[in-house]
Amino acid sequence: MVPVSAVRLEILTGAALEAALPELARLRIAVFRDWPYLYDGDLGYEEAYLQSYRNSQEAIVVGAFDSGTLVGASTGTPLADHAEDFATAFAGSGFDLNAVFYCAESVLLAPYRGQGLGHGFFDARESHARARGYSVSAFCSVLRPSDHPMRSKNYAPLDPFWRRRGYAPLAGVVARFSWKDLDSACATDKSLQFWARDLTATP
Template sequence: MSIAIRSLTGEDLKNTLKDLALLRISVFHDWPYLYEGTMEYEARYLQRYVATEGAVIVGAYDGDKLVGAATGEPLGEEYEAFQAPLRERGYDTDKIFYLAESVLDPAYRGQGIGHRFFDGREAHARGLGFDQAAFCGVVRPDDHPMKPADYRPLDPFWRKRGYEKLENVIVTFPWLDIGEAKATEKPMQVWYCNL
């Protein structure tokens, strides 16, 4: 199948937020995020991309249908929770581009779209003058009861892209897990690369 990849900013980005919200709710419901999302929360959470200069959505389209998306923005514009652990280790968060969520409908996986998401966001970051990038991956215990037996972590893929874990640099951010009555803080490992 032929998938078109488009980098979206400005009005195009704004017009994609509802479709991105639906994808996030669907894809992040699965392991390892286990996210119990709502459109109300998504509308508030994603609105920051509209207000952030330098934000991008790299969308994957099957015809007119958004089947995957990866977002990014200058780290200095991200929530404080994402900036503080890096700043505490001496990183200048105004010089790092943050690769936020990356979601892809399972039916479209294994076709190289994940690489194209990184390519698009990294090119956008370099175009803005950034030469460093970071992202976070959720940390779950190996013995978590909802972990699928066939789960394969994305660590090898991320390392192939040149990213490495920043040891002991952990972001905590709240979301509602499946079965939770209220949102709780989740640990996320920071990965970093010089572009």
């Protein structure tokens, strides 16, 4: 475990955001190989996916740096930027997509986990969202069977952490995405449960 005193969090915009994207792609591939994502990453896909952070006027990337090396990052964009992906999941939920800020991912190398950086990632994104008038913060987590053969014996679900942050799962708000698992020959659909919190309330 590396002491978090060695790590600085920095909000990346403009040229700094652009410069960090190749390392963010590599971090996503490395971290999401683990349970529960089991993502068999591809740099070509990552480059296309991360283009949205270049294009969105209100996107945020929070980088965690240790002596200049990117060891973690979290991202967020307005949910409306992903309307085509999430419209079906949110249909009938009563949420105005234009009021929701989407906390897309947090990735952090294993030696830096469990020391509070996750709170720093959420604090920065929620503050960014409030400053831009969003009233709801949301993210989604992949759903896997509890008896999945590749489930890690040491895996600790993040549900308690998310609930302490004031988030709760949204009943029936489930998205479908496709990616290639480590043990699969091709991409398959996955279900992702949305969680949300009211940004006008204190958790």
